[in-house]
Amino acid sequence: EVQLVDSGGGLVQPGGSLTLSCAASGFTFSNSWMTWVRQAPGKGLEWVANINPDGSGKYYVDSVKGRFTISRDNAKNSLYLQMNSLTADDTAIYYCAKAYNSGWTDWGQGTLVTVSS
Amino acid sequence: QSALTQPRSVSGSPGQSVALSCTGSSSDVGAYGSVSWYQQHPGKAPKLMIYDVNKRPSGVPDRFSASKSGNTASLTISGLQAEDEADYYCCSHAGSHAYVFGTGTKVTVL
Numbered sequence: 490e491v492q493l494v495d496s497g498g499g500l501v502q503p504g505g506s507l508t509l510s511c512a513a514s515g516f517t518f519s520n521s522w523m524t525w526v527r528q529a530p531g532k533g534l535e536w537v538a539n540i541n542p543d544g545s546g547k548y549y550v551d552s553v554k555g556r557f558t559i560s561r562d563n564a565k566n567s568l569y570l571q572m573n574s575l576t577a578d579d580t581a582i583y584y585c586a587k588a589y590n591s592g593w594t595d596w597g598q599g600t601l602v603t604v605s606s
Numbered sequence: 607q608s609a610l611t612q613p614r615s616v617s618g619s620p621g622q623s624v625a626l627s628c629t630g631s632s633s634d635v636g637a638y639g640s641v642s643w644y645q646q647h648p649g650k651a652p653k654l655m656i657y658d659v660n661k662r663p664s665g666v667p668d669r670f671s672a673s674k675s676g677n678t679a680s681l682t683i684s685g686l687q688a689e690d691e692a693d694y695y696c697c698s699h700a701g702s703h704a705y706v707f708g709t710g711t712k713v714t715v716l
Contacts, residue, residue, distance in 0.1 A: 524705075526652075533707060534644070534710070535707060536697070536704070536705040536706065539705070548702065548703035550607060590640075590661070591639075591640035591657050591658050592657030592663070593652075594654050594657075
């Protein structure tokens with residue numbers, strides 16, 4: 490059974506940094522594209538970043554380019570999102586997800602990031 | 607990377623059919639055969655319902671069907687059931703490995 494467990498969220502001050510983690514199990518992590526998607530409170534879904542299986546390709550939504558870094562450790566079956574220079578607009582539940590063709594079949598439970606002073 | 611446009615809400619009685627639209631542009635929906643649809647119940651993670659425009663993952667009822675014409679994708683729920691009440695989001699590839707979601711549609715079962 491595929492399992493994705495998101496962690497690392499919390500309260501951070503504007504301008505601060507946070508690193509999210511996603512622990513994967515039940516599938517061959519090193520063969521899978523992975524993604525971070527976020528959802529602000531009461532709002533819709535927003536794609537944040539993708540990373541290819543070997544970590545050599547990383548892609549971001551314009552609003553986080555230069556501030557967020559997606560990475561993975563295939564030996565540890567883990568996905569990460571390093572977030573810097575956080576603003577209130579980054580407040581959201583962050584989900585990691587596993588790609589399947591043009592969709593994402595499996596999702597973590599989400600981890601809440603709150604940016605506030 | 608502007609969000610795809612979806613109607614805010616759609617409603618129907620049990621057993622009826624409802625259709626949800628998802629309008630993008632020639633840079634996303636119109637350009638790629640990579641449209642997916644997600645169902646999200648309150649407080650839950652999204653669930654993939656459709657991928658590659660019109661394919662259903664294993665376990666998704668065949669009451670859910672989808673298509674695309676030009677810059678608009680559509681999801682149809684036939685034989686509406688109470689458990690179908692949820693938010694639905696479309697998503698499209700937008701070039702250069704980027705993706706864009708729709709604004710979301712709340713489906714209400716009357």
